[in-house]
Amino acid sequence: HRHLLGIQGLSRSDIETILDLADSYVELNRGRDKRADALRGMTQINMFFENSTRTQASFELAGKRLGADVMNMAVAQSSVKKGETLIDTAMTLNAMHPDLLVVRHPNSGAVNLLASKVNCAVLNAGDGRHEHPTQALLDALTIRRRKGRLSRLTVAICGDIAHSRVARSNILLLGRMENRLRIIGPPTLLPPGIGNFGVEVFEDMREGLRDADVVMMLRLQKERMDGAFIPSMREYYHRFGLDAEKLVHAKPDAIVMHPGPMNRGVEIDGLLADDINVSVIQEQVEMGVAVRMAAMDLLARNLRARNDRDETVPC
Ligand code: CP
Numbered sequence: 001h002r003h004l005l006g007i008q009g010l011s012r013s014d015i016e017t018i019l020d021l022a023d024s025y026v027e028l029n030r031g032r033d034k035r036a037d038a039l040r041g042m043t044q045i046n047m048f049f050e051n052s053t054r055t056q057a058s059f060e061l062a063g064k065r066l067g068a069d070v071m072n073m074a075v076a077q078s079s080v081k082k083g084e085t086l087i088d089t090a091m092t093l094n095a096m097h098p099d100l101l102v103v104r105h106p107n108s109g110a111v112n113l114l115a116s117k118v119n120c121a122v123l124n125a126g127d128g129r130h131e132h133p134t135q136a137l138l139d140a141l142t143i144r145r146r147k148g149r150l151s152r153l154t155v156a157i158c159g160d161i162a163h164s165r166v167a168r169s170n171i172l173l174l175g176r177m178e179n180r181l182r183i184i185g186p187p188t189l190l191p192p193g194i195g196n197f198g199v200e201v202f203e204d205m206r207e208g209l210r211d212a213d214v215v216m217m218l219r220l221q222k223e224r225m226d227g228a229f230i231p232s233m234r235e236y237y238h239r240f241g242l243d244a245e246k247l248v249h250a251k252p253d254a255i256v257m258h259p260g261p262m263n264r265g266v267e268i269d270g271l272l273a274d275d276i277n278v279s280v281i282q283e284q285v286e287m288g289v290a291v292r293m294a295a296m297d298l299l300a301r302n303l304r305a306r307n308d309r310d311e312t313v314p315c
Pocket of ligand 1: 052053054056261
């Protein structure tokens, strides 16, 4: 693949290749010397048009640990604020010969459009409600390491599905790996036609959680809600917030996930989120660095192979 724009374009074997390589980077990251040289001589530019803590920090660390020169474009201080378009901004940076462009943007499809205009490899760090492929991959790595497999599991995804690129990418990935998917949330926060995605839909959290191996909670994305009805936060927590009492309905060894950032006391009880016997939230963050290293390593190999091919073409 030339870019990583979404899970949509990845086969089962592509996903396994990324996760296998990411496993080796988990070990590297746990060691004293974290350096590798898969991106040596390469330039990585991170362009975040939307706020981020985990994704931005882990892409930056991933690039640095692999030996790339990493530049974080300060969007708030850039000419974007003078009205320069996304495409003009990307073309300007493209002229500086980056090898990897990591992009987060509030508009669904913006990253795909940008990828069609530049020469380098583009990685989608989250675009609107569309996709967040590295989040789904890091979630998959966390699940695979905890459960010993990434198929034949019952996974409950709970909360604001309608606005969630994390849910969309996870449904695509976990569906491709042949898991049983349950979607739980109020009807106002479910996208139309969700039933066509090969998932079961529940409004009752206790029913939806029954015998789940994995419980994935999602943040209420108020910034994307433009008028969609949600109950009061107290009512939402009562019906859809995960606490120890509701978790009893899942399997005894179920794991609890959340992509972050969390609204404690809205979609998840704070004590449960911090309970290391069930919560793998910090592990998800750790896996994020390894998965992003693997994704960039694989794209860099393709870039090098393409360059080598181009150089050997006879004039
Ligand atoms: N999970 C996630 O994308 O978090 P950030 O918005 O902090 O990057």
